[in-house]
Every structure is written in structure tokens, then in C-alpha cells.
Amino acid sequence: MTTVIAFILMFGLLVFVHEFGHYYVAKRTGMLVREFAIGFGPKVFSTVKNETLYTIRLLPMGGYVRVAGEDPEIIDIKPGQHIGLTFNDDGEVNQIIVNNKAKHPDAFVIEVEHIDLDHALTIQGYEINEEEKYSFRVNKKATFIMDEKATQIAPYDRQFASKTVGQRGLQLFAGPLMNFVLTVVIFVILANIQGVPVEDVRIGSVVDNSPAQEAGFQPDDTVIEIEGQSISKWEDFQEIVEASPNEPLEMIVLRDNQQVPLEVTPATVETPEEDIGQVGVTLALEKSFVRTIPYSLEETYRWSTLILTNLGKLVTGQFSIDMLSGPVGIYDATDQVVKTGFMNFLTWTAVLSVNLGIINLLPLPALDGGRLLFVGLEAVRGKPIDPQKEGVVHFVGFALLMLLMIVVTWNDIQRLFL
Template sequence: MTTVIAFILMFGLLVFVHEFGHYYVAKKTGMLVREFAIGFGPKVFSTVKNETLYTVRLLPMGGYVRVAGDDPEIVDIKPGQHIGLTFNKAGEVNQIIVNNKSKHPDALVIEVEKIDLDHALTIEGYEINDEEKYSLRVNEKAFFIMDEKATQIAPYDRQFASKTVGQRALQLFAGPFMNFVLSVVLFCILANIQGVPVEEMRVGSVADNSPAQEAGFEPGDTVIEIDGQSISKWKEFQEIVRAKPNQTLDMIVVRGDEQIAVEVTPALIESPEEDIGQVGITQASEKSFVRSIGYSFEETYRWSTMILTNLGKLVTGQFSIDMLSGPVGIYDATDQVIKTGFMNFIMWTAALSVNLGIINLLPLPALDGGRLLFVGLEALRGKPVDPQKEGIVHFIGFALLMLLMIVVTWNDIQRLFL
């Protein structure tokens, strides 16, 4: 149960931060945000505030911000159609009743002759069974009423497509950007709790039953020499130990005012990429708020380059699709991480946030990066790509992503249960 709660909270945080980026820029640039959703599927909770429907949905596998103009508008009224109208105190139309007009006896029912809800915000038509013609002004925040559900109209200047190339690009980029911001914040919190790793080769802790413990290492020890080679940095120590599994190393350790000769044999740690040596010590750290800020950016950059390197290997065939993980695999990994402590869970969340940011920036259809690519093409061409063609590309891309998700999830299940 602990893992389930932790997984939902972690995924919820990652999705919320990502979607908040899209939401915030959309609001600031004047777009009408129809819905801010965490999760997919049936609604568990919903509320409306300041034009936006906020929902929490049953399946915590993602989320979305639905901006007016992203999809075809929900209601399309044609000339000749009968609609009901109600008015505000200024005499403007504030409700357009599409069906079930009998439930609104006070509404003015007209046959539409002309209607423009994008630019002029006007409706022209004739009252049923009457020759009187009406030319009516529509309030910019009027609502369609269909099946007794209200949906706010979206004048063109409130739609995604009406904004400049820069504003649209910023709105699309803001989601992944916020994932990088979250990673920096989490690494900064981690550094302020645990401390920032020092550069010099000083031991922070010694793992139980490890080669280092058997050799007599103690916290605070400083290694200055390995097999006659002088060292001063943790990175130097790490490179030598990793390269020599199952090989005895002669080290000189400084403890207090004395130097001690130590023999240690790194244990062999097998991995898909390469086998490495490990002695079971951690790097010493110190608490510094100023250094924690730099450390948080360094760690975010380090994880970013690691993820991009693995993506490059996936493209070149050095990395198999069987090694990818979906929600099931991430859940299992989260379960393993939680067992190692809350600090590692924070680090895991920060790493996943970087991963989510990078994946969403890939120039693939249906992802933020794919949509950014079309905005970039518009900037180069001086005119937008045909919305229908773009929609087809995104639809096909989304279908392929779902297929990939099914394959990856099946592989995760096989690894866990078969």
C-alpha cells in the first residue's frame, strides 16, 4: 500500500507540474483553458473556477490541459438551425441553447440566418413563426447549452491558433520546462538535507558487510594513494575501483594524524553494459545552501545527458526496446527505491521528472516536441501547416505511441511475472 500511495503521489506531482506549465502560459497569453486534468478516464473529482474545469480522473497515468482551438470546437451551429437564446442585463446573448429548448421556456427561439462566434460575435435570425428579424450581440463569455451541459464559447482571440508563433511555442515548451524546474528543486532539497558531495576523496559512510568494511575503512577516511598512484579526487578513486573488480588494491588512507596501509578487493557488480568494481563506500558531503543550488543544476544536467545518451543508443540499436520500462516497470522500480529510503525516493522522482521533460521534447507526433516542430515549420514557411494534415500526423503518432506503450508494458509484465 505504501508503494501504491507513493507511486500515485509521485506521478501526480510530475504530471501536475508539467501540465501547470502549459496552463500558466496559456492563461497568461489569453488562451481559454477549457480543462486542467490530472489522470485519464472517468472523473473522480471536478470543479469549475475562472472559466476552467479542474478534474482528477481515475487512471493516474498522465494528464492534459485542453485549450480552446486545440481540437475542433464542440458545437457547430449552421444557418437554418433553430436555437434558443437568453440574455444578460446588457442585452447581450449569454446562453445559446442548442437542444432541449423546451426546458428553457423564457428563451427566445430563432432560426439562424448568420452566425459569427469567432470574430464579430453576432447572431442574425428570425423568430419562429414571426417575420421579425433579430441582429444580436453575443457576450464574449457566453455559453452553449447542449444536453443541459454548459460550454463556454471561444472567440478566435481566445483560441490557441490566434496567438503568435512565439506565444504558442512558449505554451508548448512550458510543460517540459517545468519538469526540469521540478528536478532542480528536488535535487536542491536533497542537497540541503543530505549535504553536497565534496570533491576530495573522503569517505562518507561504509556499507555493512562490504569489501570496504572488511578492509577496515571508517567514515572520514581520506584515500591519498592507490597502488602507488597519488589521488586527491573522489572521481579518480571511483574510476580506478570501477575498472578493477576482483583485483586487490593497495591503498594509503589518512585517518586523523596518521597514514594507514589498507588492502581492499572491489566486488564484481554485473550490469548489461559493463561489469564494474565496487567497495561499498559513499562520498562525503557537506551542507551549504549556496553549493546546493549549483549541485541541483549539475545533477539535472548529468541526468539529462545520461538519458539523451541512452536515447541515442536506442536509435543506433545499441539499446534494445526490451530494456525500456512503462508504468508497470516504473512502479516496480519505485517499489525497490522506496525500500532504500525516502531520500532515494526524492532522487528517483527528480530523475523521472528530467526523463519526462526530455521525452516530451522529442520531435515525435502527439508529444509537445512534435507540436513544437509544426510551430517551427510555420515560422520558417511564414504560414501554418494545414490543420487537417497536422491532425492526421498527430493521430497516427498517438496511435503508434499507444502501441509502443502496450509493448513496453507487456515486456514489464513478463519480466515481473513470467
Template sequence: MTTIIAFILMFGLLVFVHEFGHFIFAKRAGMLVREFAIGFGPKVFSFKNNETLYTIRLLPLGGYVRVAGEDPEIIDLKAGQHIGLEFNDEGDVNKIIVNNKSKHPNAHVIEIEKADLDHALAITGYEVDEEEKLHFKVDPKAVFVMDETETQIAPYDRQFASKTVSQRAMQLFAGPMMNFILTIVIFILLGFMQGIPADNALIGDVQEDSPAAEAGFQKGDEIVQIEGTPISKWEEFQQTVQNNPENELSMTVNRNNEMIELNVIPRRLETQDMVIGQVGVQIALEKSFIKAVPYSFEQTYMWAKLILVNLGKLVTGQFSIDMLSGPVGIYDATDQIVQTGFMNFLSWTAALSVNLGIINLLPLPALDGGRLLFVGLEAVRGKPIDPHKEGVVHFIGFALLMLLMIVVTWNDIQRLFL
């Protein structure tokens, strides 16, 4: 149960922060945000506030912010169509009844001649069986009523396409950007609560029954020399130990300003592809908010670099698709990490956040990076790509991504249960 709760909270946080980036910059640009969704598929929970429907959906495969104009509008008024109109106190149309007009006896029923809800915000038509042409002004926040469900109209100045290239690019980039910011914030918290690694080769904890414990190492010892070679950084100490499994090493340590000579034989440790030495010590941690800030940027950069290197290996064939993990694999990894403590869980959340940001910036259809690519092409060409062609590309891309998700999830299930 602990793992389930932790996974739901982690998933919800990552997706919420990502989509909130899209949401807030869409609002700042004046776009109409129709829906803010966590998950895909059938709605589990929903409520509406002002113009936006907020939903939690069944499938934990991501989320989305649906902005007017990004996809074709569901309702399109045609000449000859019969509709009902209701009006506000100023006499402007505030409800357009598309069907079930009998449920709205006070609606003014007309036959449409022309409807422009993008620019002019006007409807021209005739009363049924009458020849007199009527003109109606439409409120910018008027709603369609179809199957008794209200959908706000989207004048062109509220649509995605009406905004400048920079506003659209920022709205698309904001999701991944918020994931990077979340990663930095989490690592700052970790650095402040748990501490950050010391600058020098300073020992924190010494494991019981380890080579270091048997050799007499203590918490607070600073490694200053190994075999006569000066040591100033933990990485130098670590590298020397790893390169000398089962070889005795003479070390000089500074203990309370007293130099002490200790001899230790690193234990042999076999990993999947190498043999390394290990003495059983951990680096000392120091709590400092000032140092935690640069530490968080360093950790974010380190994880981003690692993810990009692995993506490069995937593209060049050094990694196979079988090595990828989907929701099932991430849940299993989360289960193992939760058991090691809250701090490790926080670090795992930060790593997944930067991973989500980078993956979404890949120039693939349906991802933020793919949409940014189209905006960039528009900036270069001086005119937008045909919206219908772009929509087809993103639809195909989304279908392929869902297919990849199914394959990866099946691989996870086989790896874990079969």
C-alpha cells in the same frame, strides 16, 4: 499500501507540474483553458472554477490542458438551425440553447441565418415563421447549453491560433520546462537535506565486515595516495579500486592531519557485463545550500545526458523496445526504491521528472515536441499548416503512442508476472 500512496503522489506531482506549465502560460497569453486534467479516460472527480474544468481521470497515463482552438470546437452553429437565446442585463446573448429548448421556456427561439462567434460575436436570424430579420450581439463569455451542459464560447482572440508564434511556442514548451525546474528543485532539497558529495576523496561511512573495515579505514579518512600516485578526487579513488579486484593496494590516508599507510584488497564483484573491485566505503556528504544549487544543475545535466544517450541507442537499435518500461514497470521500480528510503525516492522522482520533460520534447506527433515542430514550420513558412491536416497527424501520432504504451505495459506484465 506505502508504495501505492508513494506512486500516486509521485505521478500526480510529475503530471500536475507539467500541465501547470502549459496552464499558466496559456492563461498569461489570454487563451481560454477549457480543462485541466490529470489522467485520461472517464472522470473520477471534477469541479469548475471560473472558465476551467479541473478533472482527475481514471487512467494514470499522463494528463492534458485543453485550450480553445487546439482541437475543433464541439458545437458549430449552422444556417437554418433553430436555437434558443437568453440575454444578460445589457441585452447581449449570454446563453445559446442548442437543444432541449422546451426546458428553457424564457428562451427566445430563432432560426439562424448567420452566426459569427469568432470575430463579430453576432447572430443574425428570424423568429420561427416570421420574416423580420433580427440581429443579436453576443457576450464574449456567453455559453452554449447542450444536453443541459454549459460550454463557454471561444472568440478568436481567446483561441490558441490567435496568439503569436512565440506565445504558442512558450505555452507548449512550458510543460517540459516545469519538469526540468522540478528536477532542479528536488536535487537542491536533496543536497541540502542529505548533503552533497565532498570535493575530495573523503570517506563517509565504512561498511561492517568490508575490506575497508578489515584494513582499518575510518569515517573521515581522506585518501591522498594510492601506490604512490596522488589522489585528489573521489572518482580517481573509485576508478583505481574498481580496476583492481583482488589486488592488494597500498593507500595513504590523512586522518586528523596525520598520514597513515593502509593496505586493502578490493573484493571481487561481478556485474552483468564486467568484474570490478569494491572495498565497502561511501563518499562523505556535506550539507551546504550554496553548494547544493550547482550540484542540482550537475545532477539534472547528468540525468538528461544519460536519457538522451539511451534514446540514441534505442533509435540506432542498440536497445530494443523490450527494454522500455511503462506504468507497470515504473510502479515496480518505485516499489523497490521506496523500500530503500525517502531520499532515494526523491532522487527517483527527480530522474523521472527530467525524463518526462525530455520525452515530451521529442519531435513526435501528439507530444509537445511535435506541436512545437508545427509552430516552427509556421515560423519558417510565414503561414500556419492547415489545422485539419495537423489535427490528423496528431491523432495518428496519439493512437500510435497509445499502441506503444499497450505493448510496453504488456512487456512489463510478462517480465514481472509471467
């Protein structure tokens, strides 16, 4: 049960932060946000506030912010169609009833001759079986009523396409950006609780029954030399140890201002790429408010670089699709991380957040990066791509992503249960 709660909270946080970035910029630039959704599929919870429908949906596979104009509008009224109208105190149309007009006996029913809900916000038509022509002004926040379901109209100035290239690009980029911000914030929290790594090679802890313990390493030892080579950075220490599995290494550590010679043989650890050496020590941590922000930014950059490197290996074939994980695999990994403690769970959340930000910036159809690519092409060409063609590209891309998700999820299930 602990893992279930942790997974739901982590997933909800990652998706909420990402979608909030899209939502916030959309609202600030005057776009009509129709829906803010966490998850996909059937609605579990929904509420409407300030023009926006907020929903939690059944399938924990992402989320979305639906902005007016990104997709074809839900209701398209044609000349000759019969509609019912109701009015506000200023005589403006505030409801357009498309079906079930009998349930609205006070509505004024007309046959539409011309309707413009994008720019002029007018409706022209004739009362049924009458020759007199009417022209009505439509309120900017009027709603369609279809099958007793209300949908607010979206004048062009509230639609995604009406905004500048910069505003649209920022709205698309804001989601991944918020994931990077979340990662930095989590590392700041961790740094304030645990401390930041020291700048020399000082040992923080020694694993029981490890090669380091057998060699006589102790906490607070500072490694200053390996095989006659001076050492001042933890990265250099790691590089030498990892490159020397099952090979004795002569080291000198500084202990109570005394140089102590030690010999340690790194244990061999198998990785997908190659065998590496490990001795079983961790780097010491220290509380340093000044270094908290730089450390958090460095960790975010380090994990971003690692994820991009692995993505590159996936493209070049060094990693196979079988190594990818979907929701099932992430849940299993979360279960293992939760057992190791809250701090590791926070680190895991930070890593998944930066991973989500990077994945969404990939220039693939249906992802934020793919849509940013179309906005960039518009900026270069000086005119937008045909919306229908762009829509087809994103639809096909989304279908392929869903297919990939199914394959990855099946692989996760096989690893767990078969």
C-alpha cells in the same frame, strides 16, 4: 499501502507540475483553458472554476491541459439550424441552446442565417415562421447549452492559434520546463537535509562485509593515491574502481594526517553493458549553503545527460524496447525505492521528473516536442502548417504512443508475474 500512497502522490506531483506549466502560460497569455486533467479516461472527480474544468481521471498515464483552438471546437452551428437564445441585462446573447430547447421555454428560438463566434461575435437569423430578420451581439463569455451541458464559446483572441509564435512555443515548452524546475527544487531540499558531496575523495560510509571493509577502509578516510596515481576527484576514483573488477588495487588514504597504505580488490558487479568493479564505499557529504544551488543544477544536468545517453542507445539498438518501463514497472520500482527510505524516494521522484521533461521534449507527434516542432516550422515558413494535416499527424502519433504504452505495460507485467 505505503507504496500505493507514495506512488499516487509522486505521480500526481509530477503530472500536476508539468500541466501547471502549460496552464499558467496559457492563462497569462489570455488563452481559454477548457480543462486541466490529471490522468486519462473516466472522471473520478471534477469541478469548474474560473472558466476551467478541473478533473482527476481514472488511468494514471499522464494528464493534459485542453486549450481552446488546439482541437476542433465541440459545437459547429450551420445556417438553417434552429437554436434558442437567452440574453443578459445588456441585451447580449449569453446562452446558445442547441438541443432540448423545450427545456428552456424563455429562450428566443431563431433559424440561423449567419453566425460568427470567432471574430464579430454576432448571430443573424429569423424567428421561426416569421420574415423579420434579427441581429444579436454575443457576449464574449457566452455558453453553448447542448444536452444540458454548458460549454463556453472561444472567440479567436482566446484560442491557441491567435497567439504569437513565441507565446505558443512558450506555452508548449512550459510543461517540460516545470519538470526540470521541480527536479532542481527536490535536489535543493535533499542538499539541505543530507548535505552536498565533498570536493575531495573522502569516504562517507563503508558497507558491511564489502571489499572496502575487509581492506580496512574507515569513514573519513581520504583516498589520495591509487596504483601510484594521485587522486583528487571522486569521478576518477569511481572510474578506476569500475574498470578493475576482481583486480587488486594498491591505495593510499589519509587518516588523521597519516598516510595509510591499503590493498582492496573490487567485487565484480554485472550490468547490462559490462561487468564493473565496486568496493562498497560512499562519498562523504557536508552541509554547504553556498554549494546547494550549483550542486542541484549539476545533478539535474547529470541525470539529464544520462537519460539522453540511454535514449540514444535505444535509438541505435544498444537498448531494446524490453528495457523500457511503463506505469506498472515504475510502480514496482517505486515499491523497491520506498523500502530504502524517504530520501531515496525523493531522489527517485527527481529522476522521474527530469525524465518526464526530456521525454516530452522529444520531437515526436503528440508530445510537446512534436508540437514545438510544428511551431518552429511555422516560424521558419512564415505561415502555419495546415491544422487538419497537423491534427492527423498528432492523432497517429498519439495512437502509436498508446500502442507502445500497451506493449511496455505488458512487458512489465510479464517481468513481475510470469
